[in-house]
Amino acid sequence: MSLPLMQRAVAHVESPQFGRGLADTHRVRPLISAGDWAATDPFLLLMEDRYGPNVFSPHPHRGIETLTYLISGELEHYDNHGAQAVLTPGDAALLTAGRGIVHDERPVNGHEAHILQLWINLPRANKMSTARLQPLRWSELPLIRGNGYEVRLYSGAVGEVVSPTLNFTPFTFVDIRLEPGATFEHPLAADVNCFLVPLTGAVDAGAITSHIAAGQIAWLEHMTERSSVRITAHETGARLILAAGKPLREPVAARGPFVMNSAVELDLAYADFRAQQQRFGIDTPSNTTLQKGATV
Template identity: 45%
Template structure:
């Protein structure tokens, strides 16, 4: 009996990420811009932020998760549920807002922090889950290593390495580092949308060998069956993040920091926030 040949992924779209100055203390670039719910499902938005103190104040969330990945600098995080901690380069915070949380992220005095923040939608049945925060320190994130390849498994799995990160819906998030000329293949579960954001270097992606370079987002062609993605570094080291998740295919009502399923639930979220019933 022949071994089953797994479907090979290809890059369907790619675009450059363009930073824009929002204020004297905040520059931002949308990697996945909000509003394209069906195209990016289960991801709501993905931002590349450079900010210092004063960029953000305390703010609420409901019905979704925020995933903060620090590239440079640091942030001090706290919320109204008693969670607090410090994130430095390579650290990740996976915050489930659920039924409601008020939080803030503050860089140290005089520091400009470079951070990626991903918003992940929660399934309707878990929109009002109890809030929780998972702080994933760099030295605690499991690592897959092969010749010329180092992969930090932030969520999901890569090869035989599996993260302990808790998810309400299956999400893969990997930091992938390849030495010049190195390559590897990542398996992707059936019916998962997948995106790559290149942080350093350039490489070839998918069975078609699509060229991607620093500052680009690559969206993979959706496949309903289990599949594989080939990644090959060019003549310089390659560093990127890969995210993948199964679409929820549920209605979305979103306004500001709240992401629910109906407009009535958004109104209720604002009422609860204003009345202190988060």
């Protein structure tokens, strides 16, 4: 009979505020800000965005993956590799920028989109991989049900349930729905960084009970052995995101939309983008151009 897993405690809770983004129709809340790379490794950024049309324009990335999780509205992705997807609430898209991509994500029909976007660092060996898009449909995701909870698995694993999502950097991302007073215990692999983001309601979590409410982000303590975190909803129930990933422990050099391992590699990324523009990241002759509604 296996022994119970050690319970992780909550290391700290932050309460970032919304501020003006790129336009009056864009509000942004930095849940994970850039710069403290060792503390958040392999995660680089987590932004909560509310935005309307004509806020973002086509822009490049290299050296990262982005997970865009749609809370409300509709969102269309299209890129210069020809991938296109429309996301509805609960859907997500995992974009591997690899050696280069130019993409845009814009609200459909002029309505506001409410999203979380998580930037995940790519290992040095995979930073120049081929770009790809993986739409993750709410209705098709693995679902774990228990006493008062439902868990949708976007990436990684929950116990014996493993997501089919392809990862260069192993990470878990789950949507947890809890009825009032319900408890869910999530197992955590050894040596992973883990955070919780309540979207609605409030929960108690951790070995030493910590209160976490919508609008906050909670980081768990780091443990080198297998562990778990127990989460219990308050009287109104709760919906939250849990993410966990194993640190890469590699040098991080970041500038704008590019994340590499050195300043020299960043300079090369900018030089490549200036030279290639719409063909950034495309190595073979193609008629593909960045346009809304391109086919997969």
